[in-house]
Amino acid sequence: MRNPLNRRLPRELKSEFGKYLVIFLLLSLTIGLISGFLVADGSMMTAYQESFEKYNIEDGHFETGHRMNRAQVRAVTDLGIRLYENFYTQWKLTNGSTMRIYALRDEVNKVCLMKGKLPEKKDEIAIDRMYADNNGLSVGDRISTSSRSWKITGLVALSDYSALFSDNSDAMFDSIRFGVGVVTKEAFDEFAAKKMTYSYAWKYREFPASEAEEKEVSEDLMEKINAEVALTDFVPRYQNQAIRFTGEDMSSDRAMMLILLYIIIGIMAFVFAITIGNTIMKEANVIGTLRASGYSRRELVKHYMTMPLLVTLAGALAGNIAGYTYFKDFCAAMYYGSYSLPTYVTIWNGEAFMLTTVVPVVMMLIINLLVLVRKLSLPPLRFIRRDIAGSGQGKALPLYKGIPFFARFRLRVILQNMTSYLMLFAGIAFASLLLLFGIALPVVLDHYQEELSGNMLSKYQYMLKGPLAGENKEQRIWSMLEMMAFYYSVETDNEDAEKFSIWPLKTLDDGFYKSEEINCYGVEPDSRYIKADIPEGGAYVSAGFSEKYGLRKGDTFTLKEAYEDKKYQFRVAGIYDYQGSLSLFMNRKELNELFGEEDDYFCGYFSDTEITDIDRKYIGTVIDLEALTKISRQLDRSMGGMMDLVNGFAVIIFLVVIYLLTKIIIEKNGRPISLAKILGYENHEIGGLYLVPTSLMVVLFFLVSIPLDYRVLVVLFRYMMIREMTGWMSLYVPQSVYLKVFLIGISSYLAVAVLEYRKIRKIPMEEILKDTE
Amino acid sequence: MFLSIHHLKKSFGNGESRVEVLKGIDLDVEKGSFCVLLGPSGSGKSTLLNIIGGIDRADSGDIVIDGDRMEEMKEKELTRYRRKHLGYIFQMYNLIPNLTVRENIEVGAYLSRSPLDVDELLHTLGLYDHRGKLPNQLSGGQQQRTAIGRAIVKNPDILLCDEPTGALDYQTSKEILHLIETVNRKYGNTVIMVTHNEAIGGMADLVVRMRDGLIRDRQTNEARIAAEDLEW
Structure with a gap:
């Protein structure tokens, strides 16, 4: 049976x-x-x-100032690698974005065609699918620079750009203002040499057996290549954010x-x-x-x-x-x-x-x-x-007789339902955390942008691109001449301009913190842009650097050269209020000395107005607000839509948890409610007895859980910034965010309370007489 | 003897608040007999019934049922014992609210390898026309009859009844008593009924009067009075 x-x-x-x-x-x-x-x-x-296998993704790449000659190529390939030219040229498009163009690849970093077809004519291009989506471009459209244009024949994914990082040291990729594309080899060959970046991809003849070995081999490789040709960039695959970040x-x-x-x-x-x-x-x-x-x-x-x-x-x-x-x-x-x-x-x-x-x-x-x-x-x-x-x-817990009856009654209801209320608290705390995150993130991104725009070192930062030192004797003489011309040409009459020197160093990879780039600025002692009284032998660190690494005044910290093991120790003389990048500021003379340069060496300008009298070929990059807000723009693009989902989900959790637990409390008291009705209590009085305690608890739980959630969010956000991203963004949560979380939560509760009040009204008086079970 | 109780003792509480509810009970009940435990509130009759029913434990003393000693039984054995030998009827019916009359009876039938025929029992109980109703659609008497059906459908050796008419009116009480009497005669179950209604003692083979945790009197009736002839 x-x-x-x-x-x-x-x-x-x-x-x-x-x-x-x-x-x-x-x-x-x-x-x-x-x-x-x-x-x-x-x-x-x-x-x-x-x-990685299907598209034969590179094991790494490096860039040189000039195209390598045959002897250099031979010397490099003798280091146990296969070398592939992976040159590119970069164009500012009329839509304000930057397009990096490669020749169609058929050996390494091959292209996945997702829509349309690959280019066949000189004025045709296939561009990255996501960049196209973000910029409203599709097959058949044209992209243009001030001097030329290409017809988009296809949308592709470049296997070495699953995340669109324009520079490996960027805090975040930028799939809105930066795109990649491929043109035919013939079209690529017509690009001027001066616009060319000489990038070489490599594949190991024998891939290192482990990650540790890969690291060791690549560091060794870097030193050996650098001895043959001056490197401007060296990125082994395990460090390449454009390849690794996605995974x-x-x-x-x-x-x-x-x-x-x-x-x-x-x-x-x-x-x-x-x-x-x-x-x-x-x-x-x-x-x-x-x-x-x-x-x-x-x-x-x-x-x-x-x-x-x-x-x-x-x-x-x-x-x-x-x-x-x-x-x-x-x-x-x-x-x-x-x-x-x-x-x-x-x-x-x-x-x-x-x-x-x-x-x-x-x-x-x-x-x-x-x-x-x-x-x-x-x-x-x-x-x-x-x-x-x-x-x-x-x-029974003794309650003071002076407490009014209704208040005592409500306290009894609360005491009777402590387990339910504990679960209600857990549900509210968790859903509030989701909601807090969902509402706060866009605010954090906006605030970051606003803060940067009002807190830039200067409106423009010009990074000069000097000639590279040659490796052999003949090259050295030529380099010296070039250097003299460079120093002569990079002087400006712009009165806003102020010289600085800069060296990128890296933090140490200690397992928890990933190694990332720190800009070491050498600034004038009485700088009009860096208003800090930097003492001799000390360095100011940017607020972002200080927050991320927990640096305080008086602390010492160590940085290292990007491609060498040489380490430098610095002492924090103060925190400089700047969130734009992880930076440190020292006196220029002192910093130059540290890196073995002359006292008056410089490689960039701060300026609040545009500098127009320096030859463009000596200007490497210009850091403006747009460049600095890349991280917030991309996070907004990647996670903005998801935040609506998170918020919706949080509200559903509120509704479900509050509904279920309030229902339980009412059901548990079905017979007393029925009895109260028999005794002559009005529905609103009964609602006051059984719903008000829950209302009070819900309000209390929100008031307790929101500050608690903030603490948790601080930890989670910090973890996310340290483990997931380079750079730093402060967690900024204004009062209005808490208020929104509170109001959304309370509104959810009110919706449930109306339902439960209806339930109370429906409980029949006969319940106590009839149902004795 | 089918049921033998020897010097049974039971107390509740500790220290000064300790109350001795059973102070040494000795009782023998024959198989198939109808035994009524009478006594005022607090006399220990329900406690005695609960111990016989295996849902409470004595502090000392023996209970032997059909050769099995209860004090030696572990929790699982007690469950098996209840499952095999006992039917329980309570004053407050304790029906499952979202099962119909028939299904509530089947809850008992499920526990037996050879249960009585449920339809026949429904007829016997006068519930056949109400078999599809839920407990809250029934009168108190109908609910108690359902509870009796649930208890006897597995044809238990012992039917334990704890104030089965306590919540019922006079006429309905007599109907229920008649039903229990019929069951006892028809199926030969041993019935042990706790009540404080003296008149009910008339329908029993053995009447045990308790007070302050002790048996004060035991009376064997030569002739039982039919339930329908009881007056109180």
């Missing part, structure tokens, strides 16, 4: 349809999103990893999504556990009777476990279906919105099924099992006597 108790299940489902529906929806939505994400992430990760970011996203899933499942499991606890309380005498009649504890545990497990299983299955159909494309679109990934094929992901279906069901099983076993361990008699609460239940 089948257990007749099972027949309760469909009826339980019907009578508690609202409760199970919201749990089912939240679970299927969460699991769907996470499953879709994991499938998309797994499939794209596979496509990304396979792309690393996808892995960290995955971890965060799984944490999100398990927190929600955990909250839901505890909500179920409280619901079950409430049911057990309600059905105590029935349970006692069943136990007295011979039903075993195991049979009852099984019975009360069935519904949570069925709902979780149904939610997981529905979620997986939604994940593989809708959410997968949604998540893939998010990745395609951030990265220039090649095409992918959906791969059945057994691990995703395990993580989003088996693990949640097991979590639900374990949590509920523990709660049920504990609750049902009491002897049958205690159930029959309804004596099943904790040991403290027997003694």
